[in-house]
Amino acid sequence: MLAEIKGINEECGVFGIWDHDKATELTYYGLHAMQHRGQEGAGIVVSDGLELKAHKGLGLVNDVFKHAKFDQLTGRVAVGHVRYSTQGGKGIENVQPLLFHTQNGSMALAHNGNIMNNHKLRGELEDQGSILQTSSDTEVLAHLIKRSGEKISEKSIANALGKITGAYAYLILTEEKMYAALDPSGIRPLSIGRLGDAYVVASETCAFDQIGATFEREVLPGELVTISEDGLSSTRFAMRGRRSMCAMEYVYLSRPDSDVNRVNVHASRKRMGAELAKESPAEADMVVGVPDSSISAAIGYAEESGLPYEMGIIKNRYVGRTFIQPSQELREQGVKMKLAPVRGIVAGKRIVMIDDSIVRGTTSKRIVQMLKEAGAKEVHVRIASPSIQHPCYYGIDMSTREELIAANNTVGEICSILGADSVSYLSEAGLEKAIVKDKTIHQGICTACMSGNYPVQDGKREMSYTNS
Template sequence: MCGVIGIYSQNDVSKKLFYGLNSLQHRGQEASGICVFNGKDMILDKDMGLVYDNFDEESFLKLKGNVGIGHVRYATAGGSYKYNSQPLLAFSKNREFALAHNGNLVNHQSIRDELEDEGMLFQTAIDTEVILSLVAKYYKGDIVEAVKKTMARIKGAYSVVMLFEDKLIAFRDPNGFRPLLIGRAKNGEVIIASENAPLEIIGTDAIRNVEPSEIIVVDKDGIHSDYFEKDEKKHCIFEYVYFARTDATLDGVNSYNFRRRCGEILSREAPIEADLVIAVPDSGTPAAMGYAQESGIPFAEGLVKNRYMGRTFIKPTAEERELSVKLKLNPLETVLKGKKIILVDDSIVRGTTSKNLIKRMKKAGAKEVHMRIVSPPVKFPCYYGIDTPSRQKLIAANYSVEEMRKKIGADSLAFISMEGMLNATLMKENKFCEACFNGTYAVEPKELVQDEK
């Protein structure tokens, strides 16, 4: 996962990009960057680390421009190095191209091999550079045609914002795996971002989704929309389970309401007698509230969160994730001691967090800990932008629910059903990608599966 943002305005956009990236920080914490067009040149500033650490007043003096893009990175393709941070800036055919990408291509390596055979050099190890290289290669005077030809080659998940001359461009893959929204203010300012929070915080009036396969160009003449070939919509349902902010409304589904309804449904599907319902904050909190309200069991805060910690699932190594859990969440002994607890979380991916928390909660005096998960078991890798590259790392792919219960040390363990989770979206049609739960891939990841073997 990553977060992208693009702004087109009559005024300087650097600080608005900065504030917008801050509201997307939950989508990636490894690196952040901003690129603006100042009327003559593109200016790029990026580094490893959080947005607030990478930019200051001196940065904004350099980043002057009325159109720009930004990115927060969570690595799925390529290692955690500065040269893999985004946006990417390239020079070709006496033009400057800058691009930021959320998602993951399933055929980037074969395209990269082809381009390298043609003599093209690459400066990064990420799939995003393949997109940028193809756009530059196919540009013959019409940037929309170059994007269309690029979209005809690349397969997988991509929500992209791009700078070309004085234009802001955005395009989204035909399945719409990853979110992308566009908003316009009364003064004509246009903001495109991965979630609605930046658009609402910075200030826009009309907000809509960038449609799957849609290509948007924003310039001095306004907003222009075109389309590549359409496909079956398959928005990632794990966005609502975990990645999206609680206030995000993506493709018609609000994250908070979805998570709360999942908790209510799971309470009916997997009831248990207990004294308290406890959430694993923050993404598990709405679900725990829903479970508590539906079951009539009191909701309480039993895990104290360090608000200065990032998200543990997206830490690169197992050791970092385990240490981060300890630093991030501390059991509250006065609440837990002698109580039977229902612990509600959004998902179990590797099992590290759950095992650690249950062990520490029992050490703090919890009599029983019953784990309830508001997503089905994650059994298959995601090839579209979530860092689960092999089934060996997925606990549910290798163990039964009862075996998982024993491994994490829970007194009982239950997951919401697929039907229950889909019902929580309130959507009449199933237009979601559920590949991480059922192994049905909308775009076959043959190249990446081969790499895994």
């Protein structure tokens, strides 16, 4: 589905590599692999062991680094970031990694997620004399780390993390070490890989495949990982509960070839489609998926239902991402430019149109209309996730109930609004069955935007600084 209209704008992607002679170039390729997670800005900070140097800008990775002087970004350690803004403005000052210089060392921060108590913390910092230079919640952590005046260390980082509430995956780079941290509920994805003797950390495992690295393990909820010339060590900065990985990583956000919490995204989407076919069959002639993230679910639905899967909608690969357009009118024009029905396939047919999710319904309505204008006899909309009825406070751009079509309309009303012949959603039980392999403490998903059950509240979470 098109994120630009639905409102499910991707979060951000972080990438880091330690001890490789082509650290900057590999970080560029790692960011390129995760371009789908953010298109508003990108940046890389590299360390040669003596100083940190940065290059960042607004736009896509290719554009930002088109004229970069890589020969001046030398070093064996680097961290990078692709950004979609859910907190803070869209100016260059908010593009990450954020780089800070102090008298006793420098620090770069790359962040995926959202700090829920950001406003409160910013107020406290300002009351104590801090002057923040950006509107990004990422900067808050840097001030918390340095507030004690101590040198940046595992302890100062852990103490700072203990003061924030929310969903986050952090990469922190100094001249001597690289740190990776994940929120206590494990809402955001973060993995560790190896490329020869080099360590690699990334939001998605597709970045490992891009550079030839191999997956080692997930960063655990509440874990602070330190990578240095002494190797890799681990500290637990928070009491770990049941993992609550964002379900939308599987439904829409992550690339199909990524493994999130050891579950392949494409395979989980196929299972979502299969469960949807069991729960909501339709008398139809074919199954059509909305490119690109719905294709896997459409294949699963077709296989389970016995209906043929057809390419009834094509995507124009040469149109830029339209969610960056400033007005709804221009965004809707972008849908017409990006998607088109295959008239010779859908004309006179009863279609099951599979989509991964609906937020506002604007794009779904337009696609149903396009299919019927192309001669489709019937269009039965099947959504491979539960209805989204609640805001997300953890880093996805769905902030108010007023914009959510399912929060304000019944399924029958949604069907009428879309102009479809029927509409059905996957159940929460079906979603969990498709994703969760087992129900141990290491498995589990956050379905807050669907169920209203938020794993992290905007309050103080029990924290501790202990070695794991």
